[in-house]
Amino acid sequence: MANGNGNEKEITIYDIAKRLKISPATVSRALQDHPRISAKTKKKIFDLADEVGYRRNHFAGNLRAQKTQTIGVIVPRLNSHFMSSVIAGIELTVNEHGYSLLISQSSESVLKEADSAEAMFNSRVDGLMASLAYDTSTLDHFDKFFRKKTPVIFFDRVMPNKNATSILIDNYRAAYDATKHLIEQGCKKILHITAPQMQNVYRDRLAGYKSALEEAKLKFREDHVIITNLSQEAGYEQAARILKMKSLPDGIFVANDSCAIGCMMGLMEKGIRIPEQVAFVGFNNDPVSTVIDPKLTTIAYSGFEMGEVAGRLLVNHLNGTLPINNTTTIVLRSDLIVRQSSMKNQG
Amino acid sequence: MANGNGNEKEITIYDIAKRLKISPATVSRALQDHPRISAKTKKKIFDLADEVGYRRNHFAGNLRAQKTQTIGVIVPRLNSHFMSSVIAGIELTVNEHGYSLLISQSSESVLKEADSAEAMFNSRVDGLMASLAYDTSTLDHFDKFFRKKTPVIFFDRVMPNKNATSILIDNYRAAYDATKHLIEQGCKKILHITAPQMQNVYRDRLAGYKSALEEAKLKFREDHVIITNLSQEAGYEQAARILKMKSLPDGIFVANDSCAIGCMMGLMEKGIRIPEQVAFVGFNNDPVSTVIDPKLTTIAYSGFEMGEVAGRLLVNHLNGTLPINNTTTIVLRSDLIVRQSSMKNQG
DNA sequence: AGAAATTGCGCAATCGGTTGCATCTTTCGG
DNA sequence: CCGAAAGATGCAACCGATTGCGCAATTTCT
Secondary structure: OOOOOOOOOOOOHHHHHHHHOOOHHHHHHHHOOOOOOOHHHHHHHHHHHHHHOOOOOHHHHHHHHOOOOEEEEEEOOOOOHHHHHHHHHHHHHHHOOOOEEEEEEOOOOHHHHHHHHHHHHHOOOOEEEEOOOOOOOOOHHHHHHHHOOOOEEEEOOOOOOOOOEEEEEOHHHHHHHHHHHHHHOOOOOEEEEEOOOOOHHHHHHHHHHHHHHHHOOOOOOHHHEEEOOOOHHHHHHHHHHHHOOOOOOOEEEEOOHHHHHHHHHHHHHOOOOOOOOOEEEOOEOOHHHHOOOOOOEEEEOOHHHHHHHHHHHHHHHHHOOOOOOOOOEEEEOOEEEOOHHHOOOOO | OOOOOOOOOOOOHHHHHHHHOOOHHHHHHHHOOOOOOOHHHHHHHHHHHHHHOOOOOHHHHHHHHOOOOEEEEEEOOOOOHHHHHHHHHHHHHHHOOOOEEEEEEOOOOHHHHHHHHHHHHHOOOOEEEEOOOOOOOOOHHHHHHHHOOOOEEEEOOOOOOOOOEEEEEOHHHHHHHHHHHHHHOOOOOEEEEEOOOOOHHHHHHHHHHHHHHHHOOOOOOHHHEEEOOOOHHHHHHHHHHHHOOOOOOOEEEEOOHHHHHHHHHHHHHOOOOOOOOOEEEOOEOOHHHHOOOOOOEEEEOOHHHHHHHHHHHHHHHHHOOOOOOOOOEEEEOOEEEOOHHHOOOOO
């Protein structure tokens, strides 16, 4: 088998054609199951291809087809449970259809996001999926894609745009439910810890929070909204600030779990009892939400599923199965999961 | 600018050549900074390329060069803090050198691992990096790569093999240190919770554990070693089993943090005090290790750094900068981080 | 000045698969 | 038995970048 140097030569459709005394064109068509090639010929070709271990050379095909069979993915950070779940979902879905993934992280910086987008553009990805950085306020750095009509899908952290499709959850509703839940537990002074209001997810969550307050005739106060970077450390720091308030809040709705947990830890260290004194609701259902004691009430939604949906949508679009409809927004399901951190009643 | 349909034509070296009335060969060479092209010509070419926004077509080049500029990565799972850090490290490093990543997860199954390897092989990745699944016991499914002399690097979960390079930490030493630390805290009956002994990491950790016991003249007992899948749930379940033992252990060394945490939670629910009754040491320094109360003592080592090292090594190898040396094993640093979960003394 | 060496660039083939059009063969109705 | 339609395959150009070889122009050396 081996020819001494261990580098077995790659066999091509030309080799197969020669062995079978037919033309490469016929081999190519047979391999694609072209209807104009007879079953007999196809079988001969398939059998030989199998025998000699033929592998299609994507590059030759892609060069010809002017497609890369590659999809770019830009996420704020790779090492978050939610994002890696999304990526797992995307990977699974698009791989089934012969696409590869080019993955890159913006580290929550619009500059790196633009760099990555540029790199992806130069790599000529067939499509792009992105979840925006905290400080992304325009989509200018995606213009190249729009102009070239390369499909772009935004997920989770999206920005309304006529050139791209968005996949997200109903953040307004989820935040409304979370806040309402706190109110039902008897909370009267509810804080909201969130990120800069550049991104839809945080704006919508704030709006949902407000709306639930209003409905319960609780007054919304600007100084009950705390803007942070939502890291666990930030949550911890905010705890100190909260402790200095003249009157402690009795409920806090945080826009993600790790920040919520940091804050809880900060408060508990100072002897605050949760949920008795302060009830907590987070967002994301991160695995840590069940490690903290008391376990954290949160909004659950599946990153994996979001990835699958995004992948399927893009693949269908690229295959032409699904007609392009750029105005589409897809809203996925999310659920409030009640745990001890907010259960003031049946404590 | 736009030509109506929004699809601006890609410009090629032929377009540049035509505009400059020179040959495409000269353009190609100039773009590569070939010494035989005069500085004047180069400047003209670069300027025009810049002006018209020339983008090199990787596919044409790769087809010609018979390289893919793609590196395959197979990990047990994407959504673990450690693995996503590794991937972030790899991505950063290889991207700088023009390589893309093809990522896939085995879900801890050797079958999927083999499938992924096959897929990567067919995609003709220039190199492969892999961390093995729990039940991988041979490297047969990587034989294709070895035969073809495609470089393969194993990281963290490795298997000694003359055809591949391994990157890992000194698991023996780390486990020894962890166990010794427990002994120094006064533990006499120390359990070890780990995974099936197929993988080096778990075998070495067990050996380190044994060795520390021996050194302290503590007898090693088979029934003090518990084999699980190291999930958080598994840890929780084992807690129940441990509670049924005639005498409780006073220390537990667990081969990863999430399992340790599951076990701690199981014990604490039943009123066991940690570390007073049972001290804990985990492995990996996962973010959850600082969320659990008491915070978990653990072995820290940087996935990001491991990814960087692996990436750099592979890239150098592929560029021919670093001569091939297949017998190489690279050992990275790891440290014991002491936190409350094991501090019996200054509690 | 004439030969030799160096510099600067172009020709054309190559990588492997795809596809519009042409060509050849078979089949079938009349 | 003839011609047309359908069926099966081949020809050759193409996708875009690379590179060995060759040729011409310029410089250097004796």
